[in-house]
Amino acid sequence: MSQTPAVRAVQVRRAYGPVRALDGLDLTVAPGAVHALLGPNGAGKTTAVEVLTTLRAFDAGRAEVAGFDVRRAPDEVRARIGLTGQYASVDDLLTGRENLVVFGRLHGLDRAGARRRAAGLLERFRLTDAADRPAGRYSGGMRRRLDLAAGLVHAPRVLFLDEPTTGLDPRSRTEVWAAVRELAGGGTTVVLTTQYLEEADRLADRISVLDAGRVIAEGSADELKSRVGGDRIDVVLGGPADTDRAAALLAGITAGAAAGAPRVAAAERRVSVPAADRMAALTAVVRALDDAGLRPVDVAVRRPTLDDVFLDLTGRGTAATIATTATAGAA
Numbered sequence: 001m002s003q004t005p006a007v008r009a010v011q012v013r014r015a016y017g018p019v020r021a022l023d024g025l026d027l028t029v030a031p032g033a034v035h036a037l038l039g040p041n042g043a044g045k046t047t048a049v050e051v052l053t054t055l056r057a058f059d060a061g062r063a064e065v066a067g068f069d070v071r072r073a074p075d076e077v078r079a080r081i082g083l084t085g086q087y088a089s090v091d092d093l094l095t096g097r098e099n100l101v102v103f104g105r106l107h108g109l110d111r112a113g114a115r116r117r118a119a120g121l122l123e124r125f126r127l128t129d130a131a132d133r134p135a136g137r138y139s140g141g142m143r144r145r146l147d148l149a150a151g152l153v154h155a156p157r158v159l160f161l162d163e164p165t166t167g168l169d170p171r172s173r174t175e176v177w178a179a180v181r182e183l184a185g186g187g188t189t190v191v192l193t194t195q196y197l198e199e200a201d202r203l204a205d206r207i208s209v210l211d212a213g214r215v216i217a218e219g220s221a222d223e224l225k226s227r228v229g230g231d232r233i234d235v236v237l238g239g240p241a242d243t244d245r246a247a248a249l250l251a252g253i254t255a256g257a258a259a260g261a262p263r264v265a266a267a268e269r270r271v272s273v274p275a276a277d278r279m280a281a282l283t284a285v286v287r288a289l290d291d292a293g294l295r296p297v298d299v300a301v302r303r304p305t306l307d308d309v310f311l312d313l314t315g316r317g318t319a320a321t322i323a324t325t326a327t328a329g330a331a
């Protein structure tokens with residue numbers, strides 16, 4: 001692509017004392033794309049966003065946003081970006097409308113211009129009815145939508161969203177997703193961070209998987225999924241002893257498979273194995289269980305999730321899966 005990337009980071013490093021928050025971050029975001037930085041707690045997502053939005057100095061490397069060098073031309077960068085942080089920036093005591101007017105004024109709009117802009121954004125994010133209530137009384141989803149609107153007051157070319165839906169209930173999350181999709185549809189480049197694999201899958205054209213301050217994998221959701229060896233077979237057993245037996249058995253048939261050993265979710269009594277060749281693998285699994293006299297409660301072939309991707313890339317799950325999942329012993 002010959003267009004200037006919306007974001008380009010080359011070997012960016014940032015340490016906090018001994019902690020390497022960014023440890024050679026490489027990132028290229030195409031203009032108009034929705035690009036997700038996906039990673040667990042402490043992966044460096046917020047630090048990356050802070051560096052790219054000029055809020056945080058970095059130790060080495062190069063970063064450009066909207067064609068401008070973050071270090072040499074921070075004002076040019078700031079004029080072209082919006083940011084919705086991990087911790088909300090709107091004022092609880094002001095109404096939604098007042099918040100947006102304040103942001104407009106901060107960005108140099110005159111009073112009438114700021115009011116017009118606020119009204120347009122309130123409409124766009126379906127906040128008109130709530131516009132004159134204090135933001136402190138908004139629901140989680142309304143608040144996040146107001147955050148998004150605040151980040152858009154000056155019509156930025158690149159919008160950074162740090163964990164836009166963390167802590168939201170499923171309904172509010174869906175509302176925010178719809179708002180982000182609409183933005184992207186209008187041509188704004190969106191860089192969002194998330195720990196939710198499903199969120200990256202739903203929203204992003206491209207996903208950079210972050211771990212320990214660097215990108216460990218990148219691609220579309222489908223590319224990342226196919227990298228882990230395609231589909232998986234999940235077998236649910238009737239009890240803990242059966243689960244252990246099934247894990248040992250299935251380790252035998254998948255030994256040597258590129259995508260690795262079976263994974264066991266003990267609490268759910270589930271064993272999951274890679275199944276690049278769906279039907280052959282399914283037949284082998286069912287036959288092996290049957291020969292051993294094991295009666296599964298359920299056997300299902302499924303598309304891999306991004307959780308599988310993370311497990312395969314790092315050998316460990318995200319916080320959400322570590323609790324219930326362990327890799328089955330020797331294959």
Ligand SMILES: Nc1ncnc2c1ncn2[C@@H]1O[C@H](COP(=O)(O)OP(=O)(O)OP(=O)(O)O)[C@@H](O)[C@H]1O
Nearest residue numbers: 016019020021039040041042043044045046047048
């Ligand atoms: N101001 C700071 N001082 C010291 N260490 C910091 C600071 N900010 C971040 N860190 C450390 O840098 C690493 C990366 O943190 P960062 O906040 O960028 O991760 P993150 O991916 O945003 O995590 P989370 O999902 O929890 O928001 C972590 O080990 C963190 O403890």
Ligand SMILES: [Mg+2]
Nearest residue numbers: 045046047086
């Ligand atoms: Mg963070």
